Structure formats: structure tokens, C-alpha cells
Amino acid sequence: MTGSSSEVSKGVAPGSQGSIEQMNAEIQAIANEENLNGRHLIKNKYNDVQLGKEFSFTHKNGRIITKNGIRSANFIIDNSGNLHIGNGHSYLAHGQAVQAAGTIKLGHGGVPRRITNLSGHYQPSAGEMTRYLGKMHKKGLINDNTWVDIYAFDKSKSGYITKVKSTYSGPYKYLKRRIKK
Amino acid sequence: MNKIKYDKTVFVNNFKNIMLSYFDINSETASYRIHPNYDASKGETGEDSVFRMVILSDENIGNKKISFEDAVEILTAFEPHYPTKITITKASEDEEPVFNISCSTRVRKPSAIADMGNGYSPFTAK
Numbered sequence: 070m071t072g073s074s075s076e077v078s079k080g081v082a083p084g085s086q087g088s089i090e091q092m093n094a095e096i097q098a099i100a101n102e103e104n105l106n107g108r109h110l111i112k113n114k115y116n117d118v119q120l121g122k123e124f125s126f127t128h129k130n131g132r133i134i135t136k137n138g139i140r141s142a143n144f145i146i147d148n149s150g151n152l153h154i155g156n157g158h159s160y161l162a163h164g165q166a167v168q169a170a171g172t173i174k175l176g177h178g179g180v181p182r183r184i185t186n187l188s189g190h191y192q193p194s195a196g197e198m199t200r201y202l203g204k205m206h207k208k209g210l211i212n213d214n215t216w217v218d219i220y221a222f223d224k225s226k227s228g229y230i231t232k233v234k235s236t237y238s239g240p241y242k243y244l245k246r247r248i249k250k
Numbered sequence: 251m252n253k254i255k256y257d258k259t260v261f262v263n264n265f266k267n268i269m270l271s272y273f274d275i276n277s278e279t280a281s282y283r284i285h286p287n288y289d290a291s292k293g294e295t296g297e298d299s300v301f302r303m304v305i306l307s308d309e310n311i312g313n314k315k316i317s318f319e320d321a322v323e324i325l326t327a328f329e330p331h332y333p334t335k336i337t338i339t340k341a342s343e344d345e346e347p348v349f350n351i352s353c354s355t356r357v358r359k360p361s362a363i364a365d366m367g368n369g370y371s372p373f374t375a376k
Contacts, residue, residue: 114303115303119290119294120290120291122293141295143294143295143296143299156293156294157294158296158299171296172295172296172297185296187295187296187297187299187300188296188299188300189296189298189299189300189301189302189303189304190299190303192300192304220300222304225319225320225323227316227317227320229310229311229316229320229323229324230304230305230310230327231305231320231323231324231327232323232327233297233300233304233305233327233328
């Protein structure tokens with residue numbers, strides 16, 4: 070493995086400096102699009118709306134508390150900027166394009182502990198996820214210590230997608246330092 | 251499952267051993283077609299949805315004959331989480347034996363996967 074132990078402890082995947090530069094380029098492209106259109110939407114890659122369930126929740130002082138007590142769930146941010154939590158990304162979004170999608174894990178008292186970009190329907194890229202994490206941070210939906218796992222796909226020698234690898238795994242505070250302003 | 255250290259090595263050994271035990275065949279000499287077994291009535295995590303819609307999608311592996319090595323990489327895409335149930339059946343026997351793999355689209359840590367009772371969890375064979 071390449072990369073110093075301090076880099077690894079700060080969430081940087083070894084040898085991923087190139088991918089961080091690519092991510093910054095993608096983030097800039099998304100920002101340009103937002104300047105033109107007001108927002109960047111992630112399309113539903115499939116033409117269906119799965120079965121699902123939405124959970125009611127409260128959001129106050131940086132804490133998200135679901136009424137049913139469930140602490141691991143799928144989430145989307147719809148094209149109006151509203152957070153929805155539950156099961157089934159395309160269900161939560163009524164099949165429409167979204168601003169963000171993934172999974173969220175809430176800790177004791179509703180503190181957002183972990184967030185990922187795992188969604189079969191929306192498959193947010195690293196750049197898309199990093200961009201919407203910035204917005205979620207501003208809204209108090211995640212904090213500096215929320216653990217972020219950004220996943221990307223890898224292929225076998227035969228060309229099949231066989232791996233879902235983490236391109237970043239660490240607290241949000243280290244990720245945001247790497248984003249070009 | 252039993253409280254032993256369950257990792258990819260154990261998973262691969264279980265795959266090899268069930269092929270030997272049930273079909274009397276070296277797993278690496280066979281080809282496989284993987285078919286997702288999706289239960290829409292059960293809740294789906296983010297990992298489950300990516301496993302079902304990307305890894306096990308028609309675009310990726312739909313009805314293709316794949317090698318043992320590729321089958322292992324696909325089934326362990328989310329290690330240390332593994333499919334909750336994998337059922338192997340013989341498809342045909344030509345010069346190159348082919349097996350169908352019916353694979354649950356739900357992936358979980360080993361402690362959350364039911365023991366198949368045959369020593370080869372999460373694999374069963376018919």
C-alpha cells in the first residue's frame with residue numbers, strides 16, 4: 070500500500086491523490102451547472118419505483134431523530150432540497166431525480182454518525198456526493214465528525230463490475246479540506 | 251453462523267467444498283450463471299440495492315457464463331458482507347459443466363447470516 074499512515078488515518082485511500090483531483094474537477098463541473106441551473110440533479114438510473122417506506126423524523130440542533138427509532142436507513146434529498154429517510158431510494162423520491170442519495174446511520178440522540186453514497190437507483194459519484202455533503206453540512210444534517218464512506222466500482226480482468234471499493238473513508242472534516250474552494 | 255472467523259477465504263472454501271461434496275467436481279473447472287433472487291417484500295439497504303442493481307444487473311452479468319474466479323469476485327463484492335443465501339444447481343453437463351447460482355440480493359455480516367446446517371454457509375445445493 071502507498072500513502073503514509075497519517076494519510077490513511079485521515080481517511081485518504083492510499084494512492085488516491087489522482088482520484089481526489091478528479092473529484093475536484095467533477096465538483097467544479099457540478100458547481101458550474103448549479104450556477105446555470107440552480108441545482109444539480111442525480112437521475113434515477115432505472116425506470117422504476119420500488120416498494121418502500123418513509124420514516125417520519127425531527128431535525129433539530131444537528132440531530133435527526135426518527136419517530137420509529139430506526140437509526141440506519143436510506144436517504145434522499147429531493148429536488149426541492151427536502152430530506153427524506155426510509156427504505157427504498159426510488160420510493161422516497163417517487164422515481165424522480167434527486168440532489169442526494171445514500172445511506173445514513175444515526176447515533177445516540179440522533180447524531181449523524183455515518184453516511185455513504187450507496188444507492189442502486191441513483192449511484193451518486195464521488196464528486197456528486199462530496200458536493201451534496203457540503204450542503205448537508207451547512208444545513209446541519211451532518212457534522213465534522215460524521216464518518217463518510219464514498220464508494221466507487223471496480224472491474225475484474227474480465228470486465229465485470231465485481232467490487233465496490235471505498236475511495237474515501239473518514240470523518241467529513243478531512244474530506245472537506247481536500248475540496249478546492 | 252458458528253462463532254469462527256468468517257472471511258473471504260472461508261467463503262471461497264465453502265464454495266469449493268460444496269461443489270466437491272454435492273457434485274463431485276472441482277469448482278474451478280466449471281462455469282456459472284448467477285441469477286439474483288430478489289424478495290421485494292423485504293427492506294433493502296443501500297448495499298443491497300447496489301448489489302442487486304449494479305453487481306447482479308443484467309448489464310453486468312445477465313445470463314453470462316462466468317468463471318469460478320469471476321463468480322467469487324462478484325459474490326464477495328461487499329466483503330466482509332456476503333449474500334444471505336446462495337443455492338447452486340446443475341444447469342447442464344457438456345464438455346464444460348455449467349451451474350446456476352441463485353443468489354440472494356441481501357448482503358449481511360456473517361453473524362447475521364443463517365447457518366445452512368451443512369457446514370458450507372451461505373451455500374446450499376440441489
